[in-house]
Amino acid sequence: MNGDAHAVLIRSGRVIDPANGVDTTADVLLRDGVVAEVGPGLSAPAGARTIDAMGLVVTPGFVDLHAHLREPGFEHKETIRSGTEAAVAGGFTSVCCMPNTEPALDTAAAIEFVRRTARAAGLARVYPIGAITRGRKGRELSEMAELAAAGAVAFSDDGDCVHDTGVMRHALEYSLIVRRPIVQHAEDKSLSAGGQINEGPVAARLGLEGWPRQAEEIVVARDVELAALTGAHLHVAHVSAAGSLEYIRKAKQRGLRVTAEVTPHHLTLTDRLVEGHWWSATASLPPYDTSTKVNPPLRAEEDVAALLEALKDGTINCVATDHAPHAETDKHCEYALAAFGISNIETALGSVLSLMHAGKLDLAQVVATMTSRPAAVFNLPGGTLSTGAPADVAAFDPDREWCVNPQQLRSKGKNTPLAGHFLRGQVLFTVVGGEVVFELE
Numbered sequence: 001m002n003g004d005a006h007a008v009l010i011r012s013g014r015v016i017d018p019a020n021g022v023d024t025t026a027d028v029l030l031r032d033g034v035v036a037e038v039g040p041g042l043s044a045p046a047g048a049r050t051i052d053a054m055g056l057v058v059t060p061g062f063v064d065l066h067a068h069l070r071e072p073g074f075e076h077k078e079t080i081r082s083g084t085e086a087a088v089a090g091g092f093t094s095v096c097c098m099p100n101t102e103p104a105l106d107t108a109a110a111i112e113f114v115r116r117t118a119r120a121a122g123l124a125r126v127y128p129i130g131a132i133t134r135g136r137k138g139r140e141l142s143e144m145a146e147l148a149a150a151g152a153v154a155f156s157d158d159g160d161c162v163h164d165t166g167v168m169r170h171a172l173e174y175s176l177i178v179r180r181p182i183v184q185h186a187e188d189k190s191l192s193a194g195g196q197i198n199e200g201p202v203a204a205r206l207g208l209e210g211w212p213r214q215a216e217e218i219v220v221a222r223d224v225e226l227a228a229l230t231g232a233h234l235h236v237a238h239v240s241a242a243g244s245l246e247y248i249r250k251a252k253q254r255g256l257r258v259t260a261e262v263t264p265h266h267l268t269l270t271d272r273l274v275e276g277h278w279w280s281a282t283a284s285l286p287p288y289d290t291s292t293k294v295n296p297p298l299r300a301e302e303d304v305a306a307l308l309e310a311l312k313d314g315t316i317n318c319v320a321t322d323h324a325p326h327a328e329t330d331k332h333c334e335y336a337l338a339a340f341g342i343s344n345i346e347t348a349l350g351s352v353l354s355l356m357h358a359g360k361l362d363l364a365q366v367v368a369t370m371t372s373r374p375a376a377v378f379n380l381p382g383g384t385l386s387t388g389a390p391a392d393v394a395a396f397d398p399d400r401e402w403c404v405n406p407q408q409l410r411s412k413g414k415n416t417p418l419a420g421h422f423l424r425g426q427v428l429f430t431v432v433g434g435e436v437v438f439e440l441e
């Protein structure tokens with residue numbers, strides 16, 4: 001085949017490429033796996049596939065810094081294939097996957113397994129995150145240099161917090177040598193143990209054990225000081241509490257290398273949802289629905305407002321899904337026994353766009369928080385449509401309404417509190433490396 005057979009011309013979309021300050025109607029030509037040109041009236045090379053994107057928003061493929069693909073070990077919840085099918089259906093072309101698998105991603109062989117399996121699936125690009133400590137037990141550091149050489153883009157014990165301050169210090173020091181960020185799941189277990197939902201009036205009304213914001217804030221405060229001590233790059237996963245933002249904001253003012261992410265659910269949902277909610281005349285969420293159980297828990301209105309402000313002013317760098325698929329049996333039980341997590345990589349765009357439809361974010365901000373901004377945090381390729389960048393593209397209709405039907409999700413995880421809820425904004429097609437890997441039927 002000649003090079004032109006590997007060309008795709010995406011015509012007449014509204015191209016938003018925040019890294020280059022582009023927001024204009026244009027064509028995007030992809031060739032030989034990279035972005036060849038963005039501009040008006042491009043002609044299609046012979047043999048190229050042409051896709052009409054009139055009325056659609058065309059952006060760099062979305063970049064997710066935080067997803068659980070569950071393989072190896074929990075293939076009944078998700079596999080690398082089902083997770084990346086879900087990712088590309090949600091517009092994500094790059095997915096960083098967390099190491100809380102079985103075995104944990106704490107060896108070069110495990111990192112290589114994930115990369116090989118993802119390549120064989122041929123959908124989204126998968127960037128494994130290596131474990132900070134052996135077996136994610138929080139004691140001895142993993143062989144971080146070997147993991148980095150095998151392709152780990154960052155290190156985390158996500159699912160668990162690195163509690164030991166000395167271990168966290170050493171991890172940050174070592175991260176300077178391997179030049180990868182340390183991603184902390186900030187949760188002081190001595191405060192959160194037994195906690196089911198945010199500590200506050202809702203927990204009191206429902207009789208569920210509370211999980212105070214301070215469980216997160218105290219760890220963030222400590223870790224910011226360790227970032228100051230070591231000069232290393234600390235990335236705070238899934239910030240949920242307003243108080244954490246003050247520490248992160250001050251850390252940035254001090255010039256520390258501290259970055260942070262927020263999930264779509266913490267930006268849009270509150271603990272009130274655990275009391276039950278009527279989405280519409282036909283759909284409802286009963287109280288104590290285990291699909292609302294997530295770590296960290298959904299917080300209160302004031303936290304949600306503070307998270308949005310922080311995302312807008314740059315205190316929070318980007319959106320990351322924390323896609324956490326579970327099997328039905330993990331959630332089909334009483335609230336206190338249910339697993340934590342929401343399957344959301346396919347609803348992430350619609351959730352974040354709900355903020356645009358409410359007038360709280362503009363479209364360029366939505367796109368930046370899911371493309372250029374996350375890519376910059378981990379220094380990943382992609383997230384832009386610059387000439388020569390990977391030919392990774394998402395195209396979506398920001399107004400198209402759809403009803404979330406868990407059974408239609410590509411993810412094996414049907415655990416979403418948005419079941420029956422209408423979202424506005426749907427991905428129509430996704431391109432990875434110049435190949436169309438998803439098209440909405």
Ligand SMILES: [Zn+2]
Binds near residue numbers: 158159237296
């Ligand atoms: Zn986590």
